[in-house]
Amino acid sequence: MRHFHASAVERRKYFKGTMSSHPMEAGWAGEAIFFLIIEELKGKDARLNACVEISADGINWIKEGSVFPAIDQPGHYFCKVSHFGNWLRVHGEITGQDAEIKASVHLHLKA
Amino acid sequence: MEHVIALDAGMNKYQPLKKIICYDDFDKGLNGWMDLHPNYVGKDFNTLRYSHVDKTQWGPLMLSSASFRLAGTHGSMDGTYSLKLSTRQAANPYTEAPAPGSLSHGIKRLTTHLPKGLRQYEMWYAYTPEQDRQGLSEQAMRAFGIFFDIQDDEYRYFIGARYLNAVNGEMVRRWQIFKAKEVTDVEWAYGVENDWCKMGIDAMWYGKRYADGSTDGFEFIPDGYQDLCYNESDDKINWSYLRLLIDTEKREYVELQSGSKIFDLRGMKPTLTAPYARIKGLFNPSMWVENDTDRRVFFYADSVVISGE
Numbered sequence: 001m002r003h004f005h006a007s008a009v010e011r012r013k014y015f016k017g018t019m020s021s022h023p024m025e026a027g028w029a030g031e032a033i034f035f036l037i038i039e040e041l042k043g044k045d046a047r048l049n050a051c052v053e054i055s056a057d058g059i060n061w062i063k064e065g066s067v068f069p070a071i072d073q074p075g076h077y078f079c080k081v082s083h084f085g086n087w088l089r090v091h092g093e094i095t096g097q098d099a100e101i102k103a104s105v106h107l108h109l110k111a
Numbered sequence: 112m113e114h115v116i117a118l119d120a121g122m123n124k125y126q127p128l129k130k131i132i133c134y135d136d137f138d139k140g141l142n143g144w145m146d147l148h149p150n151y152v153g154k155d156f157n158t159l160r161y162s163h164v165d166k167t168q169w170g171p172l173m174l175s176s177a178s179f180r181l182a183g184t185h186g187s188m189d190g191t192y193s194l195k196l197s198t199r200q201a202a203n204p205y206t207e208a209p210a211p212g213s214l215s216h217g218i219k220r221l222t223t224h225l226p227k228g229l230r231q232y233e234m235w236y237a238y239t240p241e242q243d244r245q246g247l248s249e250q251a252m253r254a255f256g257i258f259f260d261i262q263d264d265e266y267r268y269f270i271g272a273r274y275l276n277a278v279n280g281e282m283v284r285r286w287q288i289f290k291a292k293e294v295t296d297v298e299w300a301y302g303v304e305n306d307w308c309k310m311g312i313d314a315m316w317y318g319k320r321y322a323d324g325s326t327d328g329f330e331f332i333p334d335g336y337q338d339l340c341y342n343e344s345d346d347k348i349n350w351s352y353l354r355l356l357i358d359t360e361k362r363e364y365v366e367l368q369s370g371s372k373i374f375d376l377r378g379m380k381p382t383l384t385a386p387y388a389r390i391k392g393l394f395n396p397s398m399w400v401e402n403d404t405d406r407r408v409f410f411y412a413d414s415v416v417i418s419g420e
Contacts (some may be wrong), residue, residue, distance in 0.1 A: 003140050005174070011148065011167050022199065028192060051384045053389075059243050076220030086178050 003028065003111040009029065010105040019050070019092045021059040021105040029109035035091050036068060036077040036105060047072045050092030052079055058087045060069075074088040093106035120132050125233050128419035130225060136414040137174060138190035144415075147397075150307065163301035163308045164208050170198045170215035170407070177411055180242055181345035184233070188350040188413035196410040197241075197375040204250065205253070205278045205324070208301050209316045209380055209401060215410070216315065216399040217294075221417075222392040223261075227297045227360040229420040232257050232396055234273075237348035239341075241407040244315050249279040249341045253403035255410050256315070257355055258289055262393040263362075266383040269314060270286040270357050272367050274339070277403045278324045285324065286335035286374065288364060289314050292327045292381035311382035315399050332367070332374050332382070339370070352415055 007020050017029070026032055034052060048071040053061040068079045068090075079090065090105050121136055135142035149166045152357045158167075175195035177185035181326040187193040188227055199212030258271020269289045277283055277365035291299070291311040299317050300306035314328025325331065354368040362383065364376035396417050400410035 005141060005169050007173065008142065008146065008148070009171050013168070022171055022197070024171070025173050025178070027178070028174050058178075059180060059241070086176060100268045 001061050005109045007107045008104065009107050010103065012102060012104055014048065014102050015092075015094060016099055016100045017094055017102070017105065019048075019090070019094065020061075021090040023055065024087045024088050024107055025086050026027055026084065026107070026109050029111055030082070031110050032081045032084065032088060033108045034079045034081070034088075034105065035092065035108070036071065036079075036103060038074045038077070038101055040071070040102035041072065041074060041099070042101070044097040046094065046096035046099035048094050048101055050090055051077075052081050052086050053089050053091045055089070056085070059090065061091065068102070081086050092097035119418060121414060122416070123350050124188075124235060124352070125416045127233065127416050128229055128231050130419045132221070132417040132419055133219070134144065134414070135219070135418050136189060137194040137412065138187065138192045140171070141194065143219045144172060144194055144217045153232065157295050158304060160307050161303060161305050162306050165211035166316075168199065168211035170196065170206075170212055172196055172215065172217050175409075176350060177237070177410060182346040183291045185348055187411070190276055192412040193237075193377050193413050196398065198400060198408050200405050200407055201236045202253070202402050202404050205403070206320050206322055213400055214401045215300050216397065217412075218395055218397045221394045221396070223394040225419045227263070227280070228358065229365065230257065230259065230359055230416045232355045233416040233418070234398070235350045235414055236351050237350050237411045237413075238347050238400065239348050239409055241403070241405060241409065242345040247343070248345050249281055250280050251406055252403060252408045253278070253401045255400040257353060257396070257398045259357065259417070260393060260395040261359060262386055262390050262395060263359065264391070265386065266362070267312065267386050267390070268383050270364065270381040272355055274331055274369070275324050280320070280403065283324045284336055284338060286337060286367065286369065287329035287418045288367075288379060288380050289328065290330040290379070294318070294327050300342060300385045309384050311384040315401070317420060332376070335374060337369055337372055348411065360387060363387065
């Protein structure tokens with residue numbers, strides 16, 4: 001049977017400017033889906049551009065190439081990753097005047 | 112009928128009581144260990160009551176290969192994976208309530224099935240701060256601990272031990288046990304009226320803290336000083352043994368073993384609290400780690416054995 005783990009990496013947290021999710025070790029998994037759950041988007045023309053990042057050490061990060069669709073309203077969003085090493089996170093830029101988001105990041109891993 | 116029990120070779124490094132309730136080797140997955148989060152039973156799945164301690168942000172658990180920036184992969188004691196608890200990059204001064212995310216907490220939710228008596232918690236573990244800056248950072252680790260959260264017919268009680276490693280950047284290196292001082296529920300919850308938590312429960316983050324490392328929730332073990340093996344670099348971890356023996360019949364401590372050192376705790380009592388609704392028979396082994404400054408600290412469990420007589 002394949003191993004599976006759903007992690008609530010970030011839980012209902014407010015972000016301004018940039019957001020980076022907690023570095024997660026996922027070396028045991030062959031595939032991953034990051035979910036972004038946006039409960040609130042505040043400010044004028046608030047928008048989130050987010051992508052998946054990988055890392056050699058969990059400290060220094062590089063864009064993996066997978067990106068979320070541009071997010072300008074609350075909802076559930078996802079991004080798949082299938083070839084990575086040990087470390088995974090989501091990194092996002094929040095734009096718009098006085099923009100702020102309330103977001104959760106969930107990571108689903110499967111061996 | 113005669114039963115022959117063949118134990119996994121990984122059990123050789125343990126000394127369980129007769130009944131093994133669980134042997135959790137994290138090479139086989141998370142084995143039911145999970146993050147701790149508050150009760151989302153209020154409007155829009157929010158918490159019902161305000162608490163001064165934000166329990167929504169404790170750092171997430173994960174299966175770790177213990178890989179570091181210069182060392183590469185440590186693996187675990189038996190195999191590749193351990194259970195990792197990791198805090199976030201936030202901390203308050205010691206004498207304040209813990210900052211959101213300054214702890215990470217793992218819990219396995221069980222209920223009891225054996226007659227009251229001896230219960231034992233054993234674990235091989237390691238710890239280190241994130242190597243995100245130069246130098247040696249042993250003092251970034253404030254504390255870690257293990258305990259059982261138990262509710263029998265009459266009481267709920269937390270019974271366990273905490274290693275207080277450092278306070279505000281100064282090394283302390285002393286063991287403590289869960290035992291609350293005679294304070295009110297409101298004092299216990301940092302002045303909040305009608306907090307979900309009652310005095311004696313959740314001492315990991317409730318109970319006033321004092322500059323010498325004592326708190327309203329813990330008591331220092333006599334002669335409880337111990338130098339643990341931290342190693343000489345933040346990317347070198349050593350697996351260490353920890354064992355807590357309790358008596359659920361007498362509701363008291365029996366023994367704490369850390370490495371080769373055994374602390375006799377016979378006769379010491381945890382704090383007994385009135386039972387909570389709907390959790391009769393609760394028997395939750397738990398572990399947690401807390402940072403002392405604004406950086407992540409990591410706690411690794413190779414494996415855990417819970418046993419009973």
